[in-house]
Structure formats: structure tokens, C-alpha cells
Amino acid sequence: MIEIKAVSQRFEGPSGSVDAIRDVSLSIRKGEVFGIIGRSGAGKSTLVRTLNLLNRPTSGHIVLDGQDMTSLKPEALRNARRQIGMIFQHFNLLSSRTVYGNIALPLELAGVGKAEIDRKVRELLNLVDLGALSDRYPAQISGGQKQRVGIARALANDPKVLLSDEATSALDPETTKSILELLKKINRELSLTIVLITHQMEVIKLICDRMAVMEAGELIEHGSVLDIFRAPQHPVTRAMIGDVISQDLPKGVLQRVRARLAQTRHGEGQDHLLRLAFTGTSVEDPLLSDVVRRFGLDFNILHGQIDEIQEQAFGSLAILARGTDDQIEQAKAFMRSRGVTVEELNHVVTAD
Numbered sequence: 001m002i003e004i005k006a007v008s009q010r011f012e013g014p015s016g017s018v019d020a021i022r023d024v025s026l027s028i029r030k031g032e033v034f035g036i037i038g039r040s041g042a043g044k045s046t047l048v049r050t051l052n053l054l055n056r057p058t059s060g061h062i063v064l065d066g067q068d069m070t071s072l073k074p075e076a077l078r079n080a081r082r083q084i085g086m087i088f089q090h091f092n093l094l095s096s097r098t099v100y101g102n103i104a105l106p107l108e109l110a111g112v113g114k115a116e117i118d119r120k121v122r123e124l125l126n127l128v129d130l131g132a133l134s135d136r137y138p139a140q141i142s143g144g145q146k147q148r149v150g151i152a153r154a155l156a157n158d159p160k161v162l163l164s165d166e167a168t169s170a171l172d173p174e175t176t177k178s179i180l181e182l183l184k185k186i187n188r189e190l191s192l193t194i195v196l197i198t199h200q201m202e203v204i205k206l207i208c209d210r211m212a213v214m215e216a217g218e219l220i221e222h223g224s225v226l227d228i229f230r231a232p233q234h235p236v237t238r239a240m241i242g243d244v245i246s247q248d249l250p251k252g253v254l255q256r257v258r259a260r261l262a263q264t265r266h267g268e269g270q271d272h273l274l275r276l277a278f279t280g281t282s283v284e285d286p287l288l289s290d291v292v293r294r295f296g297l298d299f300n301i302l303h304g305q306i307d308e309i310q311e312q313a314f315g316s317l318a319i320l321a322r323g324t325d326d327q328i329e330q331a332k333a334f335m336r337s338r339g340v341t342v343e344e345l346n347h348v349v350t351a352d
């Protein structure tokens with residue numbers, strides 16, 4: 001569907017050159033929700049601008065549905081870009097136009113007739129559940145409603161792909177959830193491919209099928225969200241998933257955990273922070289009581305949750321386990337033999 005082929009972007013500045021993205025290759029499949037996550041400066045914005053061809057990469061190709069977008073002349077490119085809808089962090093609505101007028105704009109620019117515009121805008125208003133607000137101006141609606149307008153406008157030209165650039169970053173958690181649910185609904189009902197750029201792992205977890213992680217301009221890991229959550233390979237990905245846990249721990253608990261782990265580091269304690277990830281049937285096994293019985297470990301459960309990722313039950317548990325290095329290693333090996341992914345997270349939360 002979208003092939004990103006060996007794309008690099010170098011910027012020349014007065015103080016030398018910056019490789020904002022380096023040799024990124026990725027295949028995005030038709031009908032999936034694909035998330036690209038990275039920390040600030042990782043190269044996400046540059047990649048988005050390259051994907052929607054606002055920026056021609058220094059080298060490499062973007063191929064959309066078999067068409068090499070990077071080789072198109074400006075006129076052809078303008079038409080081809082209609083296949084890509086885009087939503088933004090700050091919505092980018094025209095304040096002088098109503099909700100209706102904002103959604104109608106891309107259709108007017110494409111020269112669509114008035115009656116057809118009206119039919120299409122009403123259909124989109126229904127889809128994003130904004131029928132009652134069509135005459136309001138952007139200043140008279142909430143952030144979540146503005147993003148719904150943004151989504152409807154992005155869909156006006158029936159794009160093949162919807163690109164979302166930090167579209168929920170300016171919204172509160174509850175509104176974020178409702179916007180992500182709307183995106184998922186659109187993905188299912190219209191079989192629309194969605195590429196979502198974010199710095200929030202929660203966003204990926206909620207709606208993406210597959211994901212890629214960027215760091216310092218490079219693609220460091222990609223795969224199904226479930227696989228990456230179960231067994232992240234790269235330290236940066238591990239830290240990002242660890243971050244989900246540290247954010248979920250109350251501050252006081254986190255401080256106590258840090259203090260206990262520091263003692264372990266200095267050879268004065270036996271506490272280890274473990275993250276266990278279960279899927280499918282292992283969620284139901286009495287695993288922890290088994291571990292305590294077999295290996296004589298002591299543990300505190302710090303945080304636990306069961307989520308659904310790609311419609312599979314996915315449980316994760318953060319535990320502070322106390323035992324000798326041998327006991328901890330044996331327990332880890334045993335849990336792994338029972339299909340549980342075990343990671344030691346000491347390094348993640350010890351950093352202040």
C-alpha cells in the first residue's frame with residue numbers, strides 16, 4: 001500500500017548538516033492502522049512531511065498504491081496528494097468558516113458541484129457525529145469536536161490513506177480516547193489505511209495493528225504491536241514501554257521502588273523490578289503462587305492491568321521481587337518456560 005524505500009533526509013544548515021531521517025524503509029499494508037512512535041527529535045515530523053510529499057527526500061522513494069510519488073512533477077503531485085488525508089495536532093481549521101464550511105473546503109477546491117458537496121458533507125458530519133454543530137464556528141466548539149471536523153475534512157476527498165500527525169497530543173485523555181475510537185471505527189467501516197505519528201505509547205496501544213519506533217532519524221524496530229509489547233528488542237523501545245508503567249505508578253510508590261533498587265545496585269538489597277507480559281491462556285494460570293512456592297521468592301505487585309491489543313487479552317504486571325540473584329534467574333527462566341515474557345526493568349525506573 002505504502003512503500004517507504006530507503007528514504008533519507010539531510011538538512012544543510014549554517015552549522016553543518018543534519019540527517020533528520022536515515023535510510024528508513026517500511027511497508028504499510030492496506031487497511032491497517034500503523035503507528036510510528038519516537039521521542040522528540042527522532043525525525044517523526046520530517047517523515048510525515050516526506051510521506052505527504054510536502055518534502056522531497058534527499059534520497060529514496062515513497063510509493064503509494066504502486067505509484068512512485070517521489071518522481072511526480074508538481075502538477076501530477078498536487079493531484080496525487082488528494083489520495084492522502086491529513087489531521088494535525090492543532091486542527092488547522094479556518095476560523096472564518098463554519099464546521100460545514102471547513103469540511104466543504106477540499107471539495108470546493110476540487111471543483112465538486114454544490115449538490116454533491118452538500119450530500120458528502122452531511123454524510124461526513126454523520127460519520128463524525130457532528131450533525132448538530134454544522135453551523136458553529138471553530139471558536140464555538142471543543143478541542144475534541146475540532147478534531148472531529150479535522151477528520152471529516154481529511155476524508156472529504158475519499159483518500160486512500162489518512163495521516164495523523166500527533167492528532168491527539170493537545171487533547172485530554174478522555175477526548176483522546178474518543179478520537180482514537182472514531183479513527184478505529186473509520187478504519188473498520190471504510191477499510192481506510194491510517195498512519196499515525198505519535199510520541200505516546202498509549203495511543204499506539206489503543207488502536208494500532210503494527211508499529212515502528214524511530215530514534216535519531218533511524219527506524220530501530222518494527223512489527224505487530226502485540227509482539228513489540230511482549231518482547232521489545234531495542235533499549236529505547238523498552239524504555240518507552242517501561243515509561244507506561246512508571247507513569248501508571250503513583251509517585252510515592254515509584255520513589256520507594258527507586259530507593260529499593262538503588263540499594264540492590266549497591267549490593268545492599270535483593271529487590272528486582274520485573275515486568276511480566278502474558279497473552280492468551282497464560283493470563284489465567286496461577287503463575288505467581290507457583291513461583292513463590294518453587295523458588296521461595298517474595299514479591300509485591302506494584303501495578304497490573306489487562307488490556308486488549310489487536311483483540312487479544314494482554315496482561316502486564318509490574319512486580320518487585322525479592323530474592324538472591326540465583327532465585328531471580330530461576331524464577332525468570334520458569335516463567336519464560338510458561339510462555340510469559342519477563343523483563344527486568346531496574347534500569348528504566350532508576351533514572352530520575
Ligand SMILES: Nc1ncnc2c1ncn2[C@@H]1O[C@H](COP(=O)(O)OP(=O)(O)OP(=O)(O)O)[C@@H](O)[C@H]1O
Pocket residue numbers: 011012013018019020038039040041042043044045046047199
Ligand atoms: N528544516 C530543517 N532544517 C534543519 N534541521 C531540521 C529541519 N527540520 C528538522 N530538522 C532536524 O531534524 C531532526 C528531526 O526533527 P523532527 O522535527 O523530524 O523530529 P520529531 O521527531 O518530529 O520531533 P518533535 O516530536 O519534537 O517534533 C532534529 O534534529 C531537527 O533539529
